[in-house]
Amino acid sequence: MTRKKKQRLTLIAVGGALLACVVALVAYALNDQLVYFYMPADIVEKNVQPGTRIRLGGLVEDGSVVRAENGVVSFVLADGTESIKVSYQGLLPDLFREGQGIVAEGTMQAGGAFVADSVLAKHDENYMPREMADALKEQGVWNDGKEVQ
Amino acid sequence: MGAFPAAELGHYALILALVISLVQSTLPMWGAHVGDERLMAIAPAASIAGLAYVGFAFAALTYAYVTSDFSVLNVWENSHSDKPMLFKVTGVWGNHEGSMLLWVLILALFGALVALFSRNLPDTLRARVLAVQGWIGASFLLFILMTSNPFARIENPPLEGRDLNPILQDIGLAIHPPMLYLGYVGFSISFAFAVAALIDGRIDAAWARWVRPWTLTAWMFLTAGIAMGSYWAYYELGWGGWWFWDPVENVSFMPWLAGTALLHSAIVMEKRGALKIWTILLAILAFSLSLLGTFIVRSGLLTSVHTFAADPDRGLFILLILMTFIGGSLILFAWRAPMMKQGGLFQPISREGALVFNNIFILFATAAVLLGTLYPIGLEALTDRKISVGPPYFNKTFAILMLPVLLAMPFGPMLAWKRADLAGVAQRLGVAMLVAIAGAAVAFALSGAGSPLPAIGIGLAVWLIIGALTDLAERIRLFRVPPGVSLSRLAGLPRAVFGGVLAHGGVGVMLIGIVSVTSFGTEDNVIMQPGGTIDYHGTLQFDGMVPRSGPNYREEIARFNWKAAPETEPVMLTPSRRFYTARQSSTTEAAIHNRGFSQIYLTIGESRDDGGLVVKAYYKPQVTLIWIGALIMAAGGLVSLTDRRLRIGAPKRARARSPEARQSA
Numbered sequence: 001m002t003r004k005k006k007q008r009l010t011l012i013a014v015g016g017a018l019l020a021c022v023v024a025l026v027a028y029a030l031n032d033q034l035v036y037f038y039m040p041a042d043i044v045e046k047n048v049q050p051g052t053r054i055r056l057g058g059l060v061e062d063g064s065v066v067r068a069e070n071g072v073v074s075f076v077l078a079d080g081t082e083s084i085k086v087s088y089q090g091l092l093p094d095l096f097r098e099g100q101g102i103v104a105e106g107t108m109q110a111g112g113a114f115v116a117d118s119v120l121a122k123h124d125e126n127y128m129p130r131e132m133a134d135a136l137k138e139q140g141v142w143n144d145g146k147e148v149q
Numbered sequence: 150m151g152a153f154p155a156a157e158l159g160h161y162a163l164i165l166a167l168v169i170s171l172v173q174s175t176l177p178m179w180g181a182h183v184g185d186e187r188l189m190a191i192a193p194a195a196s197i198a199g200l201a202y203v204g205f206a207f208a209a210l211t212y213a214y215v216t217s218d219f220s221v222l223n224v225w226e227n228s229h230s231d232k233p234m235l236f237k238v239t240g241v242w243g244n245h246e247g248s249m250l251l252w253v254l255i256l257a258l259f260g261a262l263v264a265l266f267s268r269n270l271p272d273t274l275r276a277r278v279l280a281v282q283g284w285i286g287a288s289f290l291l292f293i294l295m296t297s298n299p300f301a302r303i304e305n306p307p308l309e310g311r312d313l314n315p316i317l318q319d320i321g322l323a324i325h326p327p328m329l330y331l332g333y334v335g336f337s338i339s340f341a342f343a344v345a346a347l348i349d350g351r352i353d354a355a356w357a358r359w360v361r362p363w364t365l366t367a368w369m370f371l372t373a374g375i376a377m378g379s380y381w382a383y384y385e386l387g388w389g390g391w392w393f394w395d396p397v398e399n400v401s402f403m404p405w406l407a408g409t410a411l412l413h414s415a416i417v418m419e420k421r422g423a424l425k426i427w428t429i430l431l432a433i434l435a436f437s438l439s440l441l442g443t444f445i446v447r448s449g450l451l452t453s454v455h456t457f458a459a460d461p462d463r464g465l466f467i468l469l470i471l472m473t474f475i476g477g478s479l480i481l482f483a484w485r486a487p488m489m490k491q492g493g494l495f496q497p498i499s500r501e502g503a504l505v506f507n508n509i510f511i512l513f514a515t516a517a518v519l520l521g522t523l524y525p526i527g528l529e530a531l532t533d534r535k536i537s538v539g540p541p542y543f544n545k546t547f548a549i550l551m552l553p554v555l556l557a558m559p560f561g562p563m564l565a566w567k568r569a570d571l572a573g574v575a576q577r578l579g580v581a582m583l584v585a586i587a588g589a590a591v592a593f594a595l596s597g598a599g600s601p602l603p604a605i606g607i608g609l610a611v612w613l614i615i616g617a618l619t620d621l622a623e624r625i626r627l628f629r630v631p632p633g634v635s636l637s638r639l640a641g642l643p644r645a646v647f648g649g650v651l652a653h654g655g656v657g658v659m660l661i662g663i664v665s666v667t668s669f670g671t672e673d674n675v676i677m678q679p680g681g682t683i684d685y686h687g688t689l690q691f692d693g694m695v696p697r698s699g700p701n702y703r704e705e706i707a708r709f710n711w712k713a714a715p716e717t718e719p720v721m722l723t724p725s726r727r728f729y730t731a732r733q734s735s736t737t738e739a740a741i742h743n744r745g746f747s748q749i750y751l752t753i754g755e756s757r758d759d760g761g762l763v764v765k766a767y768y769k770p771q772v773t774l775i776w777i778g779a780l781i782m783a784a785g786g787l788v789s790l791t792d793r794r795l796r797i798g799a800p801k802r803a804r805a806r807s808p809e810a811r812q813s814a
Contacts, residue, residue, distance in 0.1 A: 034538060035537045090765065091752060
């Protein structure tokens with residue numbers, strides 16, 4: 001074996017070992033950090049456990065938005081069959097409105113309520129979180145002409 | 150309206166540009182193959198003509214925007230006669246069609262620059278490089294003409310336009326997209342050089358020297374462009390975040406990572422003639438990731454503020470371009486690369502070894518980002534399950550994979566080529582190590598002895614900065630020879646050395662900002678009544694709301710007074726909410742006050758019925774160092790670019806190993 005070949009083999013061996021470590025790291029982090037998207041009906045149907053981190057999508061029910069003294073906002077997210085009460089501390093996005101489809105990320109609580117730590121609404125009138133738009137389309141409550149050009 | 154048919158002329162110019170780029174793609178390539186000089190000479194002329202026609206088309210669209218010609222569909226959809234002139238101009242690329250036109254314009258610009266400034270290239274190589282540029286240009290011109298014509302007219306022109314997305318009505322739109330595209334598209338030159346070299350079947354150190362300035366230019370603009378985008382998102386979105394690991398951010402970051410790896414491996418190739426095949430692969434990879442970014446952002450696969458409007462045909466078309474170029478170049482690579490001569494043996498502990506180390510980990514980090522970005526898309530396509538991969542995934546994998554690179558970074562430039570003395574270098578870095586440990590200890594004490602992570606981060610940042618300076622001090626033999634000698638050595642150092650010191654030090658500066666703001670930043674939600682005061686790094690007083698009307702929006706301004714101490718001059722802070730009438734949409738404008746490198750950042754929510762206002766206050770310690778660090782890195786690129794070795798050193802092929810070139814990077 002020439003010196004060059006030997007060097008190349010060492011390089012491949014070291015690289016391979018490193019690669020295995022990286023794959024393990026990525027698989028571990030990915031497994032740990034995946035956040036699934038659900039609609040309120042899925043939560044009931046799939047029995048999502050309290051404490052699980054999820055993205056919850058739905059339409060903000062008309063008249064359900066309550067702004068408490070301490071800056072906590074609560075509202076109800078509905079999808080036509082089920083609804084879930086969400087509370088969130090912080091500023092809502094500019095395009096958060098009643099009747100609007102939004103996505104909230106956070107955790108389910110034991111009592112069936114949802115505590116969000118971020119709320120995503122549309123960036124502008126052409127944009128809605130895509131999983132939200134798809135889910136609404138499936139349920140037939142998508143207002144096509146108005147929402148998407 | 151429409152007395153001067155700018156749109157039609159612009160459209161016609163684009164068609165001509167397509168024809169020219171088709172000529173540029175074929176004849177010079179054939180000429181290089183058969184050795185016909187006249188055919189090869191077509192390439193530079195075609196490149197320059199192509200720039201002229203694309204430039205004309207771009208000017209025509211700009212004219213339509215500036216004159217608010219709403220009979221042009223694109224202008225009607227994205228402009229408004231009341232919009233300030235700056236945003237009328239920047240609005241040209243604030244939409245899908247216009248931004249693709251900007252993409253092609255910058256591609257044509259790079260092509261013409263190669264034609265003008267690479268007269269010292271061998272004719273065949275230059276013809277092939279420009280022909281490959283022609284392929285890319287032709288593909289994207291075809292894409293624009295077939296799916297994204299910016300010049301389409303409306304039958305019955307409306308009187309008023311629909312205005313630009315309010316988030317984009319900002320000076321950031323004037324800087325971020327052009328910078329980013331100069332970076333993205335700039336990698337097309339490295340790609341074209343790589344493909345040309347593969348077709349040529351020959352590659353040597355001179356090739357690396359020709360490619361490096363172009364890669365460096367692209368890298369520099371991409372660095373500045375990403376930093377600018379980050380700062381724009383930070384102040385405009387009102388979330389106070391500077392990086393979200395959002396897919397559109399990731400797709401700009403991946404070419405940057407690959408480009409960084411390419412810059413470093415090209416150094417090895419230029420100085421030592423080693424890593425040739427690897428460098429070619431990286432050049433292909435960097436541009437492939439740029440194309441992937443263009444595809445992901447422009448196809449509507451992801452929705453974001455960058456997407457504008459989704460159209461499946463466009464996605465399919467770009468996917469075809471993507472597969473042709475990435476697939477084609479990789480097949481060419483697999484076929485031709487094994488025929489190339491390898492060169493330059495080196496020990497693992499050497500400058501080359503350090504650069505390989507850097508490359509491996511940077512590419513692993515790129516792969517981790519790529520996986521996190523594509524996994525949700527892939528999973529949804531295959532199983533219909535919707536997931537998102539959040540920042541924690543990226544923070545964890547990226548930070549761990551970059552840690553070895555950061556630890557090793559000060560060593561790299563100080564190791565000798567071929568075979569190095571690691572213990573000796575470690576000894577010379579002793580001072581840097583001590584200062585870093587001291588820095589970490591101070592940070593640990595100041596942070597109230599909580600988690601050790603911020604202290605480690607600060608220590609690492611100090612290590613990078615002092616390490617970079619140590620490299621410089623060693624080169625001028627500071628304190629070991631008389632100061633005058635050191636000074637004259639300093640003057641004699643190649644510019645590239647300063648570039649490297651700046652770039653590496655810039656990473657450290659940026660890291661201080663990142664660690665400070667993530668570990669010590671605060672955010673508070675308070676409800677304030679007019680006249681109310683709270684303690685906030687001093688005192689913050691809410692004076693009340695004032696309405697105002699802008700050119701195309703109405704605004705509710707909240708007036709705040711902030712004082713660091715009772716006796717100091719108050720600073721006025723005015724966050725606001727804007728309502729854009731034409732788009733019927735609102736935005737939040739943050740108010741930012743700089744204190745040294747730190748910032749106080751205020752945004753407001755809706756006013757409550759009792760007159761109270763929801764206020765979100767962020768304290769961002771050392772946050773501006775993040776972008777300052779990035780700009781220092783970009784400045785390093787610029788300084789390195791002015792190195793005379795890059796400007797004049799190219800023409801001689803092969804064995805041109807002058808003492809100067811052997812000496813250093």
